Amino acid sequence: MVQITLNGQVVEAQAGRRLVEVIKENGATITNLCYIDGLEPYAGCRTCIVEIVGARPTPLQLACVSQVADGMVINTDTAEVKRTRQSVMSMILANHPDRCLTCHRRVHCMPGDICLRDDVVTHRCLTCSKNYRCELQTSCEIVDQGDFEEPWVGEPRSYYETPPPEPDRGNPYLEFDPQMCILCTRCVRACDDLRHTGAITLSGKGHRTMIAFGTGGAIHESDCNFCGACIDVCPTATLMEKPNKWLGRADDWTNSVCNACAVGCTISYGVTDDRPVIVRPDRLNPFSRDQICVRGRFGYVAVTERERLTRSLVRAGTRLLPAPFEQALGTAADALTAVKSAHGAGAIAVLGSPLATNEEAYLLARLARAIGTPHVDFSHGTVHRAVTAAMRAAFGTDRVPASLTDLEQAQTVVVAALDVEDSHQLVSLRLKDSVIKRKVQIVLVSPKWSALDRWAAAVVRVAPGQEAYALQGLADGGVAPAGVDAAAWARALDVVTRGKGASAAVVYAPNGADGPARAGAGATAAANLAIALRGGEAGSAFHYLPTDANVLGIADMGIAPGTGGKSFPEIVEAAQRGEVKALVVHADNPLLNAPGRAAVEAALKGLDALVVIDSLRSTTAEYATAVLAAAPFFGTDGTITNADRRVMRQHSAQRARGQESDAVEILAALAARMGDHEAPAGIAEAHEALAAATGYPTLAQVDAAPAQVRALVAASTTAQAQPAPAAAALPAEGLALATGRPLYTFWDSASIRSDEADKLHREESAWLNPRDAEAAGVRTGDVVDITDGAATLRIAVKLDDGVAKGTIYVPHYYDGGALMALLPLSGVGASTGALRVRALQPA
Secondary structure (H helix, E strand, O other): OEEEEEOOEEEEEOOOOEHHHHHHHOOOOOOOOOOOOOOOOOOOOOOOEEEEOOOOOOOEEEOOOOEOOOOOEEEOOOHHHHHHHHHHHHHHHOOOOOHHHHOOOHHHOOOOOOOOOOOOOOOOHHHOOOOOOOHHHHHHHHOOHHHOOOOOOOOOOHHHOOOOOOOEOOOOOEEEOHHHOOOOOHHHHHHHHHOOOOOEEEEOOHHHOEEEEOOOOOHHHOOOOOOOHHHHHOOOOOEEEOOOHHHOOOOEEEEEEOOOOOOOOEEEEEEEOOEEEEEEEOOOOOOOOOOOOHHHHHHHHOOOHHHEOOOEEEEEOOEEEEEOHHHHHHHHHHHHHHHHHHHOHHHEEEEOOOOOOHHHHHHHHHHHHHHOOOOEEOOOHHHHHHHHHHHHHHHOOOOOOOOHHHHOOOOEEEEEEOOHHHHOHHHHHHHHHHHHHHOOEEEEEEOEOOOOHHHOOEEEEOOOOOHHHHHHHHHHOOOOOOOOOHHHHHHHHHHHHHHOOOOEEEEEEOOOOOOHHHHHHHHHHHHHHHHHHHHHHHHHOEEEOOOOOOHHHHHHOOOOOOOOOOOHHHHHHHHHHOOOOEEEEEOOOHHHHOOOHHHHHHHHHHOOEEEEEEOEOOOOHHHOOEEEEEOOHHHOOEEEEOOOOEEEEEOOOOOOOOOOEOHHHHHHHHHHHOOOOOOOOOHHHHHHHHHHHHOOOOHHHHHHOOOOOEOOOOOOOOOOOOOOOOOOOOOOOOEEEEOOOOOOEOHHHHHOOOOOOEOOOOOOEEEEOHHHHHHHOOOOOEEEEEEOOOOEEEEEEEEOOOEOOOEEEOOOOHHHOHHHHHOOOOOHHHOOOOEEEEEEEEO
């Protein structure tokens, strides 16, 4: 650390740091319209001018390119600095539409007033969606721009010399208005350097230079993945979030966590009128830091308020009718009590959700105990338990100490996932960071192309189900699986061989539709590879990415079959046989999530009682006896446990709407009706109870160190390689199915089978290899029937060699999970048949 003098005050700073960051951290006011903290300076706006005493050739220097040195004397508020900044700012404003920025009367104007200063003005700060949250506006106030006399006063403004470019409002998430742009290029550099996407660039020359997406077309036609990083850094209204853009000036901010995947990115909700209106990334999570994905940023508007349940429902004949909460609760309790009295507690099963909080899961487990049933699970429970069983066999525990932050220090990483860019995007992003910063070597094992492919040193494109065989082959130095390119396999073996040591890691991300056999085999092979790479330290190198946000948390809370209890597939089979008569479903939708849709639907129809606790009228809720309206996730308090076993704090960003209740209160009330009168009915009480029961950190500990406290992590692990899993059989004819969670289709809207589940319409087609398409007589855009002989799925198809020959990829959430009708109840890994494609008329 060195000492510098800032505006007469001696402060300490790290030598070599960018001066602009040190100035801001020490509370001095400075404008910097093009600088992005942490990135290399661009020095394009020149508004960060300061006086550095003794600097040459002039004391006036740019703070963004100047680095801290011992004894440096800096002044940010001298008359000369102010005048120079005003001059620089006047050039930026010369081609900007808002004369309000330099008008001394702007505080007196109302939105409907006619501008008396500029009779041709059409755009004003008061009619701008970013009014009072605009960095350019703030910068003009900081430098007192209205006090500056431009030398060209009276001359025609260059802004009116050419027609402004047309805005792009053609997608549901992001609006682009180039007339507001000051060419700071923050968005370009955020897209390139923070996201490594490269969807935004500069086009044109001279004063016709402008920001462009892709080759200059619409945003949704470019490579933009709508993460919103450009929105976060844009200093004007050029790039804006489309939902609630006129409400984005939030009254308050609430830090929370995203439940779209197991990374658990921390986010902040901007709240107005007791509801969220905007989302920004929050730096609390040490892995996600200042980045989130499209699901995290726009998940809160995936469905409209009208589509959410705000009143409970009870069945009257063939219809579900609104009812007061107490009536619906009574109907639910009476139905469960009737089944228990007539058939015993074993005739009732309970289904939880990995999208729920730990507190809700704990109370759901208590409800099951109050009922007396051991039949407790969630849709992907068998997949999770197959993975954890493989981990226990290999490492002695499934609570390994591996942390995603450690992944950023690895030099060799093997990723086994269908498409980690779609399922856990921040993991993909940090791997790209590592390639750029540290030349990390990545090996991908997957049946489908992903955006991470172009960053990988080797891509092993396997047929679906062959992932375990490929991983074991990498561990053993064996031969390539059938159909894998020999050169790609040789590159992968070379990377793995050279990567053995303390800086290697393995990432394993199963799919919920895989089924336990395929997921367990993949986990065993991935663990064997981790042991081959790291030996006794393999437990610190194996990174398991669960299928959903809180899989680890709800498993810790007891959402798993008890002694003699049935798993979810067994519950469905028992219901079909008439042995299970009632089902309680909390925040899950097995018709969307679970394979074997026909069997699941038949089971739901045959129940005597179905109690659903949800914020949505899901496709499962349509068969309910009673539906108890719960708050959506962003309207709840509590905690979740992410893939790192970090206990992440969730704070409510919305006041209850209508008659909806917090799920903790609903579960406590239902448990009381079923005999557990001690069930805690508040978040604090529920967490205190679960901490005592499970060994979890207390809520006070979690709040004292947000996103830092980890739960139940093993102090040590073993390393015992397991027998190699057998290679999965490939279909002799027909196509093997690959499926996984897509990026742009939201769970909430897919659960109600909304036509707008994929608002960008990027995930509404199947991928077919061109050679398979030629044999089937199919072209891109054709609508086809995919059949297994018993069920049929109709979907458009696109030709893409990103899937191997003999493979067809279909997004899991397409048409509300319609694909699940083609799979057996035990998952795609248990399927022995092949799919066939029948061409219909072109789309």
